[in-house]
Amino acid sequence: MRDKGWSRVAPIVLLLWLLSLAFTTTASPTLDLAAGQTRARLAPVTTYIADPDGKATAAEMFTRAGRGEFAPLPGGNATFGFVEGAYWFHARLANLNHAESRWLLVLEYALLDEVDLYVRHADGRVDHFNSGDLVPFSKRSVSYRHPNFWLDIESGRPLDLLVRTSSKSSMQVPLTLYTPGAFLEQARDAQLGMGIYYGILLALLFYNLTLSLSLRDRSHFFYSAHVFGFGLVQFCLNGFAFEYLWPDWPWLANAAVPMSMSLAMLAMQLFSRDFLELPRRFRLGNALLLILASFHALLTVASTVLDYRIAVMIGTAMVFPGVAAIIFCAIVVARRKFPPAALFLLAWAMLLGGTIVYAMVSFGVLPKTFATEYGMQIGSAAEMIFLSFALAYRWASLRAENERIAREANERLEQRVEERTRELSEALQQLGEAHARLRENSARDGLTGVFNRRHFDQTFAPLLRQCLADGRPFSVLAADLDHFKRINDEYGHLVGDDCLRAVASTLQQNTPDGALVARFGGEEFIVLMAGADEPAAREAAEVIRQRVAAQLLPVENTALRLTISIGTATAAAGASIDAATLLRRADEALYEAKRSGRNRIVQGSVAA
Numbered sequence: 001m002r003d004k005g006w007s008r009v010a011p012i013v014l015l016l017w018l019l020s021l022a023f024t025t026t027a028s029p030t031l032d033l034a035a036g037q038t039r040a041r042l043a044p045v046t047t048y049i050a051d052p053d054g055k056a057t058a059a060e061m062f063t064r065a066g067r068g069e070f071a072p073l074p075g076g077n078a079t080f081g082f083v084e085g086a087y088w089f090h091a092r093l094a095n096l097n098h099a100e101s102r103w104l105l106v107l108e109y110a111l112l113d114e115v116d117l118y119v120r121h122a123d124g125r126v127d128h129f130n131s132g133d134l135v136p137f138s139k140r141s142v143s144y145r146h147p148n149f150w151l152d153i154e155s156g157r158p159l160d161l162l163v164r165t166s167s168k169s170s171m172q173v174p175l176t177l178y179t180p181g182a183f184l185e186q187a188r189d190a191q192l193g194m195g196i197y198y199g200i201l202l203a204l205l206f207y208n209l210t211l212s213l214s215l216r217d218r219s220h221f222f223y224s225a226h227v228f229g230f231g232l233v234q235f236c237l238n239g240f241a242f243e244y245l246w247p248d249w250p251w252l253a254n255a256a257v258p259m260s261m262s263l264a265m266l267a268m269q270l271f272s273r274d275f276l277e278l279p280r281r282f283r284l285g286n287a288l289l290l291i292l293a294s295f296h297a298l299l300t301v302a303s304t305v306l307d308y309r310i311a312v313m314i315g316t317a318m319v320f321p322g323v324a325a326i327i328f329c330a331i332v333v334a335r336r337k338f339p340p341a342a343l344f345l346l347a348w349a350m351l352l353g354g355t356i357v358y359a360m361v362s363f364g365v366l367p368k369t370f371a372t373e374y375g376m377q378i379g380s381a382a383e384m385i386f387l388s389f390a391l392a393y394r395w396a397s398l399r400a401e402n403e404r405i406a407r408e409a410n411e412r413l414e415q416r417v418e419e420r421t422r423e424l425s426e427a428l429q430q431l432g433e434a435h436a437r438l439r440e441n442s443a444r445d446g447l448t449g450v451f452n453r454r455h456f457d458q459t460f461a462p463l464l465r466q467c468l469a470d471g472r473p474f475s476v477l478a479a480d481l482d483h484f485k486r487i488n489d490e491y492g493h494l495v496g497d498d499c500l501r502a503v504a505s506t507l508q509q510n511t512p513d514g515a516l517v518a519r520f521g522g523e524e525f526i527v528l529m530a531g532a533d534e535p536a537a538r539e540a541a542e543v544i545r546q547r548v549a550a551q552l553l554p555v556e557n558t559a560l561r562l563t564i565s566i567g568t569a570t571a572a573a574g575a576s577i578d579a580a581t582l583l584r585r586a587d588e589a590l591y592e593a594k595r596s597g598r599n600r601i602v603q604g605s606v607a608a
């Protein structure tokens with residue numbers, strides 16, 4: 001009975017087993033590595049399942065994958081954005097390429113925290129490997145920026161792969177298989193591309209840093225800080241930072257991402273503020289960027305203590321308003337006719353495009369393709385080169401503007417100096433003239449206009465000394481109006497004054513050039529004649545006497561006639577005589593002329 005019963009049930013069990021096998025095969029298609037094939041993306045055959053509390057075991061998951069509970073990747077891409085818990089991925093591999101049994105499985109995203117690989121062989125044996133940026137870099141199969149695992153896939157013996165990932169970063173799990181040769185080729189090409197990219201960034205960084213120091217220019221410094229921060233973000237995202245900078249510090253591998261991201265944004269805000277001259281050109285934009293910059297400064301510091309997932313989510317999310325604010329400011333300033341703003345806008349458009357694409361990939365909005373993965377690098381390199389030119393352009397226009405201002409200021413200054421110099425020299429000239437007039441006036445007699453007694457006293461002795469020293473004779477005439485008291489008494493002092501003026505004028509007109517006529521006092525005049533010997537003195541005295549005597553002064557109804565007495569004294573050339581003595585002799589001769597009848601000339605003794 002028992003045997004009979006079993007024989008009835010056995011075909012049904014067999015059918016069910018065959019059906020379940022068929023169902024499993026349908027749910028998890030096998031990736032056949034064809035003859036000659038050297039690389040293969042696993043996405044088309046990968047199925048996945050979420051493990052929200054992250055507690056499932058590999059055995060459970062192998063079973064669930066076998067039952068077809070795993071789903072195909074959404075849109076064929078293993079990109080899920082920021083998600084909680086663990087994700088499991090299943091793929092089945094069969095190697096039809098007899099020449100290659102050793103393959104490298106590479107998870108081409110650097111920021112996953114934990115990656116566990118379970119390999120179930122055809123004989124049911126399961127191997128376990130782990131990687132990710134929470135595991136020291138040295139544990140990797142190949143020292144490469146992306147987590148990777150060696151797989152030995154014997155031909156005709158398919159493998160079941162189960163990959164468990166959990167991360168506080170964006171969940172991206174692009175799996176690719178390479179033969180060792182193919183891996184070497186793609187790694188070499190990628191390294192060359194990256195080398196060029198980071199080379200450009202480093203050159204820009206040092207070039208602009210040097211400029212910022214030598215020009216003492218803040219814009220260049222902020223720009224350098226931005227290149228540094230942005231380059232560091234890229235270095236982290238590409239997995240190089242973990243590989244080369246902190247391979248044994250998994251904590252820093254995580255924290256460095258939001259930190260450098262915030263630093264790049266902080267520097268970007270400050271640079272934009274400076275470059276677009278927002279404090280002067282757009283005050284609202286200036287305030288907006290200052291607020292954003294303060295926020296990023298805070299986030300840069302907070303990244304060291306904040307939970308990584310929160311920090312990186314805030315940092316990534318803040319890229320959008322940060323970028324929008326900069327574009328907004330640049331557009332406003334460009335519309336206000338500031339030419340460098342247009343260049344700036346063009347440069348940023350390249351980076352911003354790449355940044356937005358990257359952020360959208362992080363949030364799972366866009367699929368991960370070559371263009372989305374490397375477009376940011378290309379865009380950012382172009383942007384930074386362009387921006388460097390924009391900075392140079394702005395610097396050149398600033399310098400030209402400064403030179404213009406300095407030139408104009410110089411011209412104004414020169415003009416003012418010229419005006420002041422002219423005014424000063426005019427004032428000096430007027431002062432000199434006034435001074436000369438003053439000196440002249442102080443040397444003149446107020447009534448007659450001939451030199452006064454004070455001037456005579458100052459001049460006589462030096463004049464005589466110089467003349468005798470030059471070996472020339474010197475004569476003095478002492479002249480006094482005759483009976484002047486009578487004229488005063490008879491016609492009054494005013495008429496007397498007129499007479500004094502008329503005689504003074506006659507004296508001046510009838511003495512040889514170079515003679516000095518002075519009023520000695522009252523109605524007495526002195527004539528000094530340097531170079532005149534006795535005959536010349538006599539002749540001059542005679543001319544004066546005759547002219548005075550010949551002069552008719554119209555007074556009231558009649559005409560007045562004056563006479564003058566003159567005494568002369570001469571110092572012959574080479575004589576040794578002082579001024580007082582010579583004057584006394586002339587005075588004595590005058591006295592003699594008066595005494596002997598007036599209207600005559602008496603020659604005093606000649607000093608030899």
Ligand SMILES: Nc1nc2c(ncn2[C@@H]2O[C@H](COP(=O)(O)OP(=O)(O)OP(=O)(O)O)[C@@H](O)[C@H]2O)c(=O)[nH]1
Pocket residue numbers: 447480481482483484485486488492493494495496497500521522523594598
């Ligand atoms: N109007 C006028 N008279 C003056 C001035 N200075 C002196 N006198 C006068 O000149 C006169 C000089 O008179 P005296 O010294 O007696 O000489 P005098 O009358 O000319 O006689 P002799 O010299 O001997 O011929 C006086 O009456 C003075 O008042 C002056 O500035 N203006």
